[in-house]
Amino acid sequence: MNEAQRFEYGFGAQVIGPNWTRFSLWAPSASRVDLEVEGLAAIVMTHAGEGRFVGEAACDHGARYRYRVFPDVASEGIAVSDPASRAQAGGIEGPSLVIDPYRHAWRHADWRGRPWHETVLYELHLGTLGGLAAAHQWLPYLAELGVTAIELMPVAAFPGKRNWGYDGVLPYAVDDTYGEPEALKSFIDDAHGLGLMVFLDVVYNHFGPDGNYLPRYAGTFFRDDRQTPWGPAIDFRQPMVRRFFIENALMWLDEYRFDGLRLDAVHAIAERDFLVELAETLRSHLDPRRHVHLVLENEHNDAELLEDGHFTAQWNDDWHNVMHVLLTGEHEGYYADFADSPIDKLVRCLGEGFIFQGQPTRDGQPRGKPSAHLPPTAFVTFLQNHDQVGNRALGERLTLLAEPQALEAATLLLLLSPMVPLLFMGEEWASEQPFLFFTDHRAELAEAVREGRRAEFAEFSAFQDPDSRAAIPDPNAAATFEASRPDFETRNSSPHAEWLVFVRHLLAIRHAEIVPRLDGARALGAEALGDHAVVARWQMNDDTQLVIAMNLSEQPVATRAFGVGRNLYETREGVAVATESGNLPAHCAAAWLKCEPGDEELSA
Incomplete structure (x- = not known):
């Protein structure tokens, strides 16, 4: 989407002309809403149907405003920030700010992103780095390291001065402790200039426990019949609720030019079809020449969401969990599901993607769907x-x-x-x-x-x-x-x-x-070489085979001859040769490329 194709958002403040801004709030539980812009008389907003209140005011970029919401005609009303505020002055309890999203002069406007298979992600928390201005200095370092994509933990405005970001209550606003919206755009712009993609972690499954006033004037935003670990579930059966989050995702990808989103804990969203609608809407509105990647966190291991181009990939917690058990021996908490025969679980993971593809977890409930075709x-x-x-x-x-x-x-x-x-x-x-x-x-x-x-x-x-x-x-x-x-x-x-x-x-x-x-690469399978050792193979797109052998045990393990090709790397000298001779040393791994055709596939 280019500037000439500006999307008409249904929420928040939209600059529509010189010194003129339109405001929109979904408040189905309110009888009246007043718009209070600093320096102007209060404006009674018009009820536009479907619970929406709209109004216009003679103000521009930087104007401070609030809504005064009246739950009923007899109340005095409560002053609230705009839930679709693009920025806040003084935190979530301060006034919202009108932001013109097209003020930034993009220096790398021709950036189209990078193909997904080039991705190497680097997750960071802006607050611990000192905010956007301080994080800027590390961009050349990350590019030189070999990272191709920075993944930011959530930036949405949260209560207080420090937070992981998953307690956000104003999902459209960049938290003011990190910097202004312009600072985030500048960060992304400079990253693009270095060949780095930038992804954002977004939270559409809950709001934080402090500073969320939506229940006061939009009670149907939440369900009263379903709870999540963080409180009442968001009601994605409501069309306006869906639109609120879809427009939020579009804002990050269009106005800020993020290259992708990671959707946090979508297993807490009961309406699976919302996720499909979200992906389809984003891809239909964005420039098809761009590489835009949508990544899921989903404990349900719903492989079907990774089909048909809706979502690009999923965080594979199974891979981490079984590797953690093998490396540390820990087996408490959620690691208990991976403590029994962990090497066999790693074999399935390397050969088929998910470990749990419908098998029961420790509580007896089936988890996951088949993923070997991905x-x-x-x-x-x-x-x-x-x-x-x-x-x-x-x-x-x-x-x-x-x-x-x-x-x-x-x-x-x-x-x-x-x-x-x-x-x-x-x-x-x-x-x-x-x-x-x-x-x-x-x-x-x-x-x-x-x-x-x-x-x-x-x-x-x-x-x-x-x-x-x-x-x-x-x-x-x-x-x-x-x-x-x-x-x-x-x-x-x-x-x-x-x-x-x-x-x-x-x-x-x-x-x-x-x-x-x-x-176009595909897994050929993997096999265990003992309780803590494995070898895996993949067919690459040029008919070579990538082979990786790993032994995490304290003792050498016997192997069959895998056929040594061109050695890529070995963590201990002579490992690749040793695998040909039938012995894989302790605490080591090696990777090599085989060019010999006709090898049978390893069974997963």
Whole structure:
């Protein structure tokens, strides 16, 4: 979509001419809505049907405004921010700001993105980096590292000064602690100039617990018959609710020119057809020449959503979970589903995508759908991310939990397999800093979050007594946030510098040897070589075969001859040769390309 094809949004403030702005609020529970623009007399908005109130005012970019909503004719009304506010002055409780989205002069207006198979994701949290202005300086570093796509944790306005972003209450507004909308556009513009895509994590399954006033004037926005872990479910049966979120997604992709979205926890959205409608609407409105990628987080492993071009890929939690069990031996919590014969589960994952494709979980419920027909690039894999680190009580990274050589072998599998890899900020230099769960809620809610966090880990063996639970960092303490800031300077010191060289080298191999052969690649299967070792093969698009062998055990394992081709990388010298001779050393991995045709497929 170009400027001449501006989309007419049904929510929020739209600049429609010089010093003239149209406002629209969906408030089906209200009897009256007044528009209050600073410096102007209040304007009674017109009821336009379907619960919508509209009005126009003589104001422009930067104007401050609120809505005063009257639940009934006898009430005095309540002042609320615009739920579709593009920006806030002074946080979620301050006035909303009129934003003209087309003021930014794009320096890289011809950017069309990159094909999905070129993607190497790098997830980061803007707040811990110091906001958009500070994050800018790291763009050249990430491009040089070999990353091709930055994935931002949610930027939607949230309560307080620090938050992961999943407590957002104004999904259209860039949180003011990160910077103004213009700063985000400049960040994306500069990333594009370096060949970097930028993705955004969006939350369409719930609102945060503090600062959401929608129930006061749009009660039908939520269901009273279905709960989620975060409260009443959003009612996607309502056409206006669907439109609210579809227009939000379109705003990020059109006005900000994000290259893709990662949709958080879509398993909490009961109306699956909404997801299909969202994808179809976005693709019909955006310039077809652009590479726009839609990625899911979905515990249901609904492989059908990855078909027919609706969604590009899904975060593969199965891959992470089984790798974590193999690397650490942990089996509590959700890792219990992967503790039994983990190497066999990894074999299925490497050969077919999901581990759970309808099999029952530990609670006896079937999970997932068949996924073997999907390409390897339909799955995003990771050893660490914000959830898998930050949802630990102490926020430890794998650097502190796994044997270093085993982690090195696992990293080779992550970065050289045909699945799309994701790195979490600091992982590339084996950071030892924690990434903790942090918030900035007011007193009563802060206490509830603190105690809820500690109660969450009461069933874990390490936190059985009150003293151990009391040592879990307080999410609301500023020190918890400060401890989570990545220290980029440590990447220059040993042994972190050596690990950074290792990751950079693997990514160079990926771009030179894997990516050109990746579009159209398919899995040939995998087989176990013991309790902690595996070999997997993929047919690449040029008739070569990519083979990766990995042994995470402390002992060598016997192998059959796989046929050594051109060695791409080995984490211990001589590994590729050793696999031909029938022995795979401990804590090692190797990747090579085979050119010999006619090999039978490995059984998955």
